[in-house]
Amino acid sequence: MATNLIGLEQQGAQQLAAGLNQLLANYQVLYMNVRGFHWNVRGSNFFELHAKFEEIYDAMLIKVDELAERILTLGGEPLHAFSDYLAISQIEEAKNLADGTLAIDKILAAYQLLLQQQRQLMAAAGDLGDEGTAALLSDYVSQQEKEVWMLAAYQGRRA
Numbered sequence: 001m002a003t004n005l006i007g008l009e010q011q012g013a014q015q016l017a018a019g020l021n022q023l024l025a026n027y028q029v030l031y032m033n034v035r036g037f038h039w040n041v042r043g044s045n046f047f048e049l050h051a052k053f054e055e056i057y058d059a060m061l062i063k064v065d066e067l068a069e070r071i072l073t074l075g076g077e078p079l080h081a082f083s084d085y086l087a088i089s090q091i092e093e094a095k096n097l098a099d100g101t102l103a104i105d106k107i108l109a110a111y112q113l114l115l116q117q118q119r120q121l122m123a124a125a126g127d128l129g130d131e132g133t134a135a136l137l138s139d140y141v142s143q144q145e146k147e148v149w150m151l152a153a154y155q156g157r158r159a
Contacts, residue, residue, distance in 0.1 A: 004075045012128040017076025019121050020133070024067045024078060025085040026117065030110045031060040033094040037103040040096065049100040056107065056147070063140060070133055090117075104151050111144050111151075118144075 002010040038053035068078035079085060086093070091110050097103050118137045125133035149159040 006073065006132075008074070008128055008130055010075065012124075013074040013130070014076060016121065016124055016128060016130060016133060017071045017074040019117075019124065020067055020071045020074070021076065021079050022088055022090075023114070023117055023121065024064065024071070025087075025089040026091045026110070026114060027060055027064050027067065028082070028085040029089040029091045029093060030107075030114075031057055031064060033091070033097075033106060033110070034060065034103075036094060037097060037100075037106075040098045041100050041103060042098045043100055045100050049103070053103070059143070066136060070136060073132065074130075101155065104155055108148060108151055111148050115141060115144055115148075 004010050004013050006013075034053050034057040038050055038057060041049045041053065068080075071078040079088075090113055094103075094106050097106070118141050122134050122137045122141070125131075125137065145159075152159045
């Protein structure tokens with residue numbers, strides 16, 4: 001069984017890197033969506049949502065970098081063209097959205113997808129013995145679960 005430089009089975013690491021590229025694409029599209037929400041939101045809750053959306057996209061930017069670096073650590077190559085992201089992202093572009101409630105709905109739907117995908121990748125990382133990827137994704141899951149609760153509560157809903 002061939003291993004990579006960090007001691008993981010090479011084929012499994014490549015498969016995991018491919019899954020992380022899918023996740024990276026989802027994050028990149030969501031990042032741009034939330035930037036647009038930040039720029040375009042209007043209404044009586046403009047100030048609080050404008051600040052909240054900035055907080056969300058700032059956190060995503062860090063995750064995008066961490067994911068790309070993890071892909072490289074596994075021996076893969078992170079996607080870096082937006083056309084590649086759009087081709088494989090499961091999250092669709094949201095254009096010209098100014099309604100804060102609808103923007104939050106889009107973010108919540110995206111988080112549901114990300115949470116499911118991250119849990120699947122954590123399981124695959126666990127099977128491979130890849131604690132680094134599992135720990136990274138575990139942090140993302142716990143952060144996003146709290147974010148889901150808070151955004152849902154803001155809308156008067158339960159998580």
